[in-house]
Amino acid sequence: AERSFVLLKPDAVRRGLVGALLSRFEAKGLRIVALELRQVTGELADEHYAEHVNRNFYPPLRTFITSGPSIALVVEGDQAIEVVRGLNGATDGRKAAPGTIRGDYSLSNRENLVHGSDSPESAAREIKLWFPELSD
Ligand code: ATP
Numbered sequence: 001a002e003r004s005f006v007l008l009k010p011d012a013v014r015r016g017l018v019g020a021l022l023s024r025f026e027a028k029g030l031r032i033v034a035l036e037l038r039q040v041t042g043e044l045a046d047e048h049y050a051e052h053v054n055r056n057f058y059p060p061l062r063t064f065i066t067s068g069p070s071i072a073l074v075v076e077g078d079q080a081i082e083v084v085r086g087l088n089g090a091t092d093g094r095k096a097a098p099g100t101i102r103g104d105y106s107l108s109n110r111e112n113l114v115h116g117s118d119s120p121e122s123a124a125r126e127i128k129l130w131f132p133e134l135s136d
Contacts, residue, residue, distance in 0.1 A: 003033065004080040005126035007048075007115040008071035010064065011106075013037075018071055021101060021114060024087055030075040034131045038072045040065050047129055057110070064110055072130050081123055084116035 008021055026032070040048075045062050052058050077083065089100025093112045096103035106112045117123035128135045 001031075001076045001078055002080040002120070002123075003074055003076045003127060004084045004117045004123050005115075005130060006073045006075055006084060006117075007130075008073070009111070009113055009115065010040075010066075010068035010070055011108075011111040012113045013069050013071060015105075017105060017113065020105075022071075022073075024101060025075055025084070028077075028083060028087060030077040030080055030083065033074045033076045034134055035071065035073040036131075037069050038130075039069050042066055044129075048126065061110055074127055074131055074134060081117050081120065085118065088114050088116050 006025065008018055012018055012021055022032070042062060045065050046053055049058065049061065049065075052061070075084065087101055089096030089102040091102075091112060092109040093102040093106025094109070096106065096112075098104060101114050102112045117126050124135075
């Protein structure tokens with residue numbers, strides 16, 4: 001089975017949506033194989049978002065992602081990467097389809113509640129970064 005890295009961002013924790021969001025992944029049939037409450041540091045943010053560090057939107061994203069605790073987790077299941085991205089919905093909560101996490105709960109392009117790995121390569125990289133004990 002495939003694994004994906006998921007981050008419930010600080011807005012999810014702040015808004016008390018952790019249970020509701022975890023329930024969606026569980027109800028879908030994904031298995032939680034690791035989970036931890038994490039205060040993301042600027043250094044970890046820079047590594048996680050390495051492909052975005054030079055983008056205009058990165059400084060406010062860095063401030064946001066380090067603004068309070070997040071929930072980091074790894075889920076496992078058939079085609080977990082694509083399934084998680086489907087559950088999350090489009091990046092911009094204003095455009096995300098109803099029925100998706102962002103479509104149902106977010107009205108923002110930045111504070112969009114959740115992150116999911118976008119490819120097998122990113123999943124491997126992110127799982128190693130966030131949960132080194134899970135990688136061989
Ligand atoms: P994620 O990687 O968090 O799952 P994504 O793959 O849908 O989201 P990316 O394009 O990888 O989106 O952007 C990573 C994150 O950066 C987004 O989730 C969002 O929080 C933020 N972001 C992306 N584009 C913008 C933007 N134009 N303005 C503000 N924030 C943005």
